[in-house]
Amino acid sequence: MISEANRQWLLKLLTNGFGKSFWWFLAFAIVMGIVCHQLLGPEEFQAALREDLELVTGMLPRVIAALTVAGMVWVLLPRDQFSRLIGKESGFRGLVIATAAGVVTPGGPASAYPLLAVMGGAGADRGALVAYITSWAILGMQRILVWDLPFMGAEFSLMRFLICLPLPILAGLIARWLPLSLSLVEERQPQPLSKGAASDAQSEGERK
Amino acid sequence: MSVGMAIIYGAPIVLASYALSRRDDTFRRGMTRAVEQFAMLVPRMFCALVAAGFVAKLIPTEFISRFLGDEAGITAIFIGTVTGLAIPSGPVVAFSIAATFAKAGAADSALIAFITAWTIFAFHRVIIYEIPLLGVSFLRLRLSSVFLLPILAGLMTMGVTRAWEWVSVS
Helix, strand or coil: CCCHHHHHHHHHHHHHHCCHHHHHHHHHHHHHHHHHHHHHHHHHHHHHHHHHHHHHHHHHHHHHHHHHHHHHHHHHCCHHHHHHHHCCCCHHHHHHHHHHHHHHCCCCHHHHHHHHHHHHHCCCCHHHHHHHHHHHHHHCHHHHHHHHHHHHCHHHHHHHHHHHCCHHHHHHHHHHHCCCCCCCHHHHCCCCCCHHHHHHHHHHHHHC | CHHHHHHHHHHHHHHHHHHHHCCCCHHHHHHHHHHHHHHHHHHHHHHHHHHHHHHHHHCCHHHHHCCCCHHHCHHHHHHHHHHHHCCCCCHHHHHHHHHHHHHCCCCHHHHHHHHHHHHHHCHHHHHHHHHHHHCHHHHHHHHHHHCCHHHHHHHHHHHHHHHHHHHHHC
């Protein structure tokens, strides 16, 4: 027996997942597939398709694990302490902390981006957000250990790490300095998407 | 690999058990959020990854590697950066391309520009994660903040290598 609120929530999930952009991506994938088939022949096309499907099935469990972590961090994180660490007033130290956090965040984009969304929703400063995701992208320890080292060798990996070390902090400083407006998806939703988010806001009110 | 795996699968178990042990609705709220994000991300992820696989096959790696040698200097850094921008897929493809470049004699500066550009811009990540979870205004801020970094990284590498050669010669 599904209640009305649950039914609406499920409907919302479906429309979110299969929105307009989904169909654009699907069309793009099909066009690229046809181009690939015509230019490189059916064998390369099938090989590419097989690799892609293996990649997707291999990723699904990791995505589920990463989203569970992000969801739990979202409800467990002590927001006020956190925003003191990398919030608007955190200064240069906040950028260094965000960079260090990016280096040690394990897992692929499926863990880093949901965590970034959590930080944004918890009031992290824009410079810290940019520094975190840049640091995770260029300096992420897991990628260096699993990919850089075996493919490019130790000397090259170490050189790349040392040369790129200051870049996330630089990016954070630029992000603070740029006069661009920023409205995150998390902040923009005044009426909560779901009962989950509704009780989020409610219990936050209760705590105050 | 096994340590990474242990963290990836251990962390959700530890966090979820802790949330459950609170005996309030913490666990349920966390899971609700996870399920919402899953529904938002996975259909797009499927299409984007399939498309990325095809695009990666279409990039003329061998041809590009001819322009990345040490003698090309700053031009090689630019070409490395642009190639990095164009790779819309994960580390498997990006690093095998980097290895192809390295084998063909690409300069370190061009390789570092390539890897930095790919890690920063990776188009599939932007589409699959960044736009749905953070929004276009964050993407704009981030891209304006980081677009010079790959070239900067390449130039710094070139400077370091030149200085190193100069030191070891004299």
